[in-house]
Amino acid sequence: MPSVVATHDRTSADYQQQWDNLVPQGYRPISLSVYGAASDPRYAAVWVQRSGPAFAGIHGVGHAGFQTFVNTWAAKGYSPTIIAATGPADAPVFAAVMELEGHGVSLTRHGLSTGSDSDQGTIEFWLAEARRRDWIPRWIAAYGTTNDRRYAIVLDPNPGHVVWSIDGLHGENAGTYQQRFDAQRQQWARPAFVTVTPDGGYLSLFRDDSLGDDWAARHGLTSGDYQREADTWMPKGLYPAYVQAGGAVGNTRFATFFARQDRPLPRVFRATGPAVPSMHAIDDVVEERMRATGTRATAVAVTHHGRLVYARGFTWGEAAYPTTQPTSMFRLASCSKPITAMAIFQLVQEKRLSLEDRLVDRVGFELPPGATRDARFANIRIKHLLTHSAGWENPPGDYWQAAQAFGQANMPVSKRRFAGYMASRPMQFAPGTKQVYSNLGYMMLGLVVESLRGSDYTRAVQDTMLTPLGLTRPHRTPTRQADQRPGAARQHDGALRVGPSAIAGPAGGPHPLAALPYGGEDYALFDSFGGWCMAPVDYAKLLAAFALGAANPLLNPDSVQAMWTVPPVSPPSTGFRYTHGWASWNEPNGVRGFEHGGAMPGVATRILLRTDGWGYAIFSNGGSVADIYYAIAGLPASAWPTHDLFPQYGIPAYQLPTVTPAAATPIADHRPAALRGEAASELEPLRAA
Template identity: 30%
Template sequence: MYPSITSLLTCCLSICSVAQAAVIEGRASYENASKIQSYYNVKGSDHAKKAKSLSADGYQIVSLSTYGSPPDVQYAAVWTQQKGNPIEIIYNANKTTYDSWFDSWKAKGYVSTQISATGSRSKAVFAGVMERANVTNWVQVCDSVSPWSYENSTNGVDMAIKGFSMYGTPSDRRYCALGHENVGNQLSTVFYSTTQYLIDFPEVFRSETAKRLWRPSKLFMSDDHIITPQFVDTDVGRWVAKEDLTAAELAKEIKSQKQNGLSPIDLQGGGEGKDTRFAVIFAEHAIPSSRKWTAKGTVSGFSNNADAQAGMDAVMKTWMQKNGVRQAQVAVARNGSVLTERSYTWAESNRAVVKPDDIFLLASVSKMFVHAAIYNLVEAGSLNYSTTVYPLLGYNPVDTRAESITIQHLLDHTGGYDRSVSGDTAFMFRDIAIAQSNGTRAADLRDFIEYMVARPLDSAPGDNYAYSNYGSALLSYVVSNITNTPYMKFLEKNVLDGLNVQLYKTAAKGHANDNIVQESKFTGYDPVHPKSQKMVPGPYGGDGAVKEAVMGAFSLAASASTIAKFIGTHAVSGVGGRAWGAWRDGTVVGARTFAESRGADVDWALTLNTREYLSEEEFDDLRFYKMPFFFEDFPIV
């Protein structure tokens, strides 16, 4: 029987038992790691006793799971020894009892931090934890019929998922979800299943952990062993994840991992009796390591360099910490000479501290190099802006209007290709490969061009402006075709003047040791293997682009210093020499960049290792307000 609401609400203990758990057979484990303790296959009353003892010893609960059918509900939990908040727990509660307990402690300023449910909807048993925590916005929803409905209940506030349960029966699934406001823009992904849709857990796990420095943080499990995984990019040291373990296998695994210095940090159970299975994550630390702020590089050229350095650092520190951005650079040059090159790191110790000469993926800032290459060829008399492109290259487009596309049209994005109409084909290389080779190989730039000449234009050349990544890629092919020189070789010999600009290659293996981690939570189908259904990280082809084919558009890499120096003598936008008052920005999965020629002779550049900050308004505030105000406050002499 459940106790009365009166006895529940007047419970004076910090750990409150609200129902009697049946005595069951089963092995219980109480793992005594140095700072982490875990247990599983225990009944509710034993869970309460352990919780009371561990709380008294300074432990905080970091993982809670209920599993099995009433009255044989069992518990698994992980606790870590650390300073924490006063807590209240509940176990073996039906929904009415749980809701009353929840509302009571919420009214007292407590925040839900753990939620777990098991059993059918009509007989569901709930357990949870609430803490007196400093969390302003948080939302918990239970008994929902769709896991995705949670997003509609948060009033537009971005939430980081802290707890999740899928309970009920296969024909009547129910879901509990708990989230706290995502202060600091922590990146994470959660993959939900329903009766109609089951994720491919092994493939999801493989693709998510292929993202550099990503790891599983939770492996929520239903009683029919469906895992709902959550992944994050925080650091807990070395980690290992296991699933589909029996109790005996779990006990053996805990012992084995302990010898390797790893302890459970998340432990989830599902099923009952001999059908009980466990999913567990082991790691060196239960609590993710904190981030450290580091600024490196030199500041010169200002009327007061010390104050200018402090001012620039303050702008970047405030913005990066608010938006969760880990790696960035700012550089300032005058007349092509770098005055200031500053690198910023807001990251855990498992990531490199950014150096001023580290290279970042430039996204569309890459386009200024193909513009400079075209200008070089025009000045050398090898090309005219009025040259028609396809006749020059020997192509006969299906849409005869394309025969009149000129070099100038491509530079001006007026060639007749409109991604708002036909999609941005620079991110459709799987489709291109299927069309050109039946998917037997990855598509290259030549395939890209042949694919496009077989398609109709979206408008007549010269009629409309429409930003075109294809047009810039086509310009790079013009450069290599008429000079009989690979595009990057031509840049090195004729444009870069010794500056370090590189191709950002598609394959992830080429970036395993990069200092700069181009971060994104997104994955997508691999364009390099067009018939494969495997997903790859967004920066490594998951955005649909083969970077070797779009060098003229968005796949070069350089430092902010290189960009600031380059635009001192080359147009940041358009063609020709330095373009006073002009700017260019770049955005692609895993990167955001900006470059501007200010006033008569000052140029500056900004590189970020991600575009997944809070909003585009935040980025606009940095580039159009915060940094310009900085330049006004600290003039260059």
């Protein structure tokens, strides 16, 4: 622990004396708060004795004095690092610190109000601008009154692509902020800054970088409470990384964060799984993309003519961050849909189902009391559900509405009830007349599987597909963080979003807050369209089956051909040729490619296979998936290994004849635009638009 001085409730003169005494001793301010009345402000500060860039400070000035200070030192290359303010909007008192950091002058604004994100005079505008330009808030201050609140903000470059979130612009009360804190901790975020508004509300900045696991955050503290917390934690080596206060003197409340350091820990890149020198291009592409986007965990598996020839896990995280393995399990999001399509075609192959069968003849729906179905619902056929042409453009309801429609007091709503509620809602077009991507359709297909197999969807797929292939890891992803299985990758939403819980609280509200990846969606409802959790090596075993031709243990050639047939409803003008559970395209050399992507909070996945014998599964827990198509499609014949890694990961190998490695034809990317880049976001898969 460095030498630290932390003080609070000091007058302007006291703070000046601190500056005069501590700066010559090598101390520098890392946190500063000004609070109380503008006529007699108080200061709370944290000083750390360490070297660093040159700095300058000011306090006790108004708008004009603050602007002059910024202009003067910005001209010398200094950038604001701390801004604090108190008092009314038209006559505030500012305090600030600027440092010669060497990255140019950070964008700094003050006097901002709340309002439209298209108005440059609002805090919303600059936060939206930060998102667009990949900046990150360094410091934010709130002053003024409840009816005329103002903000000052510093926005820094974000070369490390740190994920962040600001909430409570209107001042959350202590209880709501506690819910937000609890929800953010569920996605491994920390409060990087919490400011207390003059009327006692909380405005919080959360980040996903780390100061280590040993820390303590507190809010709602009186002056005496804060002193007792400091007396408790500082002897243990934890000091305030920030302390902020708001409210009148005598009724001030403090928020603080004690940690062993106030600067984020560095990230380290590491890879696991056997290196394949001839396929090193994949390693390079994945590492470059993870560093460029801040993605923490990615795993890749590649198959060639029925063999697993490449399987690696990649981690871009702090030293203590869980190391990604080829067997690390990721949520699949919509890469679950091809699995459901295969389960349906197995039933067709067994002659227990026809693509022409009506949904209502295969699944019984319990409608909410007094509800009726859209007349067109009776015309939905299995083929319509598989090809996203069943009749829904936008999800016609949400979790909480469904629960209330059945008279439930509390969440969650069951999958059967949710399906019944959706069946009672209006449809947007007649089945079979056009193609619009629909998670709801694949949810209904899961119910078809359950009805005909006589078990829940997950168990049915495990019994008919996964267990016969020797796959034991795949499972339906749990919703709560505490229920995730050992070896499951962490989910980090790309904006640290928090929303109403879909699994807890009263159906009619108020809904407690939950992290989107861990309670903001109910994954018990997702199983057949987005709920599988598995390792890429496991999905690779499924993909490899399609290189076996007539020996495919999942589907015979006729079933495969039917599954991969593009329906007439698929619009050729878009280039997005969706078959029955797979997006497809044709190469000029006659090779067909089949692909699916998936994206949800903290999930980015892609699977691909080609009719010339190779495929891949690439799963990530960030907002991006490296498109390794070029790196694989351009491999020369000598690059394709003849080894088989399936047994190394506890997966039985297929019984295959010895084959001579064939060249992968070097080609341009002929995939339609809809299949390139990242999968579309599926943030709200079942909610009303």
